[in-house]
Amino acid sequence: MNGHVALVTCQRARGLDTDEPLLLAALDALDIRVCVVDWDRPADWAAHDLAVIRSTWDYARRHDEFLSWATATGAVTRLHNPVAMLTWNTDKRYLTELSDAGLPVIETMFLAPGSGLPRTELSRPIVVKPSVSAGGQDTARYAANELPRAREHVARLHAERRVAMVQPYLEAVEVSDETALVYIGGRFSHAAAKGALLRAGAAEAGLFAAERVVPTTPSPAERTLGDAAMAWLAVAHLGSPLYARIDLLPDTEGSPRILEVELTEPSLFLETDAGAADRMAAAIQALLDR
Numbered sequence: 001m002n003g004h005v006a007l008v009t010c011q012r013a014r015g016l017d018t019d020e021p022l023l024l025a026a027l028d029a030l031d032i033r034v035c036v037v038d039w040d041r042p043a044d045w046a047a048h049d050l051a052v053i054r055s056t057w058d059y060a061r062r063h064d065e066f067l068s069w070a071t072a073t074g075a076v077t078r079l080h081n082p083v084a085m086l087t088w089n090t091d092k093r094y095l096t097e098l099s100d101a102g103l104p105v106i107e108t109m110f111l112a113p114g115s116g117l118p119r120t121e122l123s124r125p126i127v128v129k130p131s132v133s134a135g136g137q138d139t140a141r142y143a144a145n146e147l148p149r150a151r152e153h154v155a156r157l158h159a160e161r162r163v164a165m166v167q168p169y170l171e172a173v174e175v176s177d178e179t180a181l182v183y184i185g186g187r188f189s190h191a192a193a194k195g196a197l198l199r200a201g202a203a204e205a206g207l208f209a210a211e212r213v214v215p216t217t218p219s220p221a222e223r224t225l226g227d228a229a230m231a232w233l234a235v236a237h238l239g240s241p242l243y244a245r246i247d248l249l250p251d252t253e254g255s256p257r258i259l260e261v262e263l264t265e266p267s268l269f270l271e272t273d274a275g276a277a278d279r280m281a282a283a284i285q286a287l288l289d290r
Contacts, residue, residue, distance in 0.1 A: 003288035004033045006048040006077075011038050013055040019277075020054065021271045026281035032288070040070055046076040050287055052242065053081065056265045060134045063090060068187045073241055080242040080287065088238060089263040092131045092165060098258060104225065106249060113158040117151050117166065123229050125169035128153045130162040134265065141169045170257075171194040172250040178259065179218055179248045181226035181269050182276070185283035186240040188226065190273035191218045194247075215272040222248055222256045229261055242283055243268060 005027065009017065020036065027034045037043050039056045051073055059066035067090070070083040081089075088094055092108075099105040110131060111117065122144040129139035138157070142150040150166075157164040177193040195212035218226070226246045234240050245266040248256040270276040 002030060002285065003041070003049040004035075004047065005284060005288070006035055006037045006043070006045070006051040008039050008051055008053045009055040010040065010058045011100075013057045017055040017267070019268050020268045022277035023054075023280055026277040027284065029278075030281055030285050032281070032285065039066070041258060045073045046074070048077050050284065051077050051079050051273055052284060053079070053086075055267075057135050059090065059265070060130070060132050060137055063082045063132050066090070075202040082239075085238050085241055085263045089261065090132060091163075092133070092260065093163070094261070098229070098232070098261065103229055103232060103258060104251075104255065106129065106167050106170065106243050106251075111154055111158075111164040111166065113161055113163070117147075117154050117164075119147060122147050122150070125171070126150060127155075127167045127169050129165055130157050131165050132162065151236045155225065170249045170251060172252070172254070176250050176254075177216070179216060179222050179256070180213075180269060181218055181222065181248065183226070183230055183241070183246070184268070184276070184279045185242065185286065186230065186234070190269070191216050191222075192247050192269040192272045213269050219256070225256050225258065229258060233249055233261075234261075238263075242281065256282075 024034060045051060067087055070086050073079050073084045093110055095105050095108050125141055125143050127141045128150050140153060154164045177195055180192045180194055182189045192213050229246050240265050245262040247259040248267035249259045251257050
C-alpha cells in the first residue's frame with residue numbers, strides 16, 4: 001500500500017459528489033488506501049498520511065467551526081488544500097486582493113453589516129450573495145426593477161451578521177456559459193462549461209444549486225487569465241494548491257473575468273475529462289511520496 005488518504009466530505013453531501021467514485025477508483029488503481037470521512041464527525045485524523053478536502057459543502061453556515069477543524073486537523077496530518085489557503089479562500093473578499101493585483105475580476109461591492117446598498121436605482125440586473133458561501137447557497141439575481149427585493153436580501157444577510165456582496169449579473173452567461181478551468185498539482189488539467197443557474201429573485205436554500213456541466217475547450221484568453229491567476233497564487237503567500245478551479249464569465253465586451261477562484265471544496269468535474277481522475281490521483285500520490 002502507498003499511504004493512507006482521507007477524502008473529506010460532509011454528511012449532507014454523501015452520494016452527491018460525482019467526482020468521488022472516479023477519484024476512489026483512480027486512487028485504488030495506485031494501491032492507495034483511502035476512506036471518505038465527514039469533517040465534523042469524530043475521527044483519528046493523525047492516522048491518515050494526507051487529508052484531502054473534497055465536498056465539505058456545508059461549511060458556509062459554520063465558517064468559524066470549519067476553520068477551527070482545519071487548523072486542528074492540519075496540526076496532526078497534511079491537509080490539502082492547507083488551512084492558510086482555506087482561510088483566505090472561504091471569504092470572497094479575496095476578490096479585492098486579486099483585483100488589486102491587476103487581475104480582471106467581476107466588479108464586486110462588499111457590504112458589511114450596518115451598510116446598506118448605496119443605489120437609488122439599478123440600470124442592469126445584479127447578483128446578491130454572502131461573502132462566505134458555497135454552491136450558490138443564499139445567492140439570487142434581481143432584475144433592474146427589483147431593487148427593493150435586493151435590499152431585503154442584503155438586510156437578511158446583515159441580520160445574520162454576514163457580509164453581503166453585490167455583482168452585476170453578466171447576461172452573456174446565458175449564451176456563452178461560465179467556464180471552469182481546473183488545475184491539478186499546479187498544472188492545467190481540463191475545463192468545463194457551466195450553464196446559467198441563478199433563478200431570478202430566488203435564493204438557493206439547499207446544499208448546492210443544480211448545474212448543467214459539459215466539457216469545453218477554453219479560449220486562449222481564458223487560459224491566459226487562468227494561468228495568470230495560478231501564477232499569482234504561486235508567488236503570493238498561498239503557494240501552489242493541490243487543486244484549484246478558476247471560474248470565468250465573459251463581460252459585456254466578451255473578455256473573460258474572474259468570478260471565483262475555488263481552492264476549498266470545488267467540484268472538479270472529473271467526469272468531463274477521461275484522464276482527470278488519474279491526474280488527481282497522481283497528484284495525491286506525489287504528495288504522499290514527499
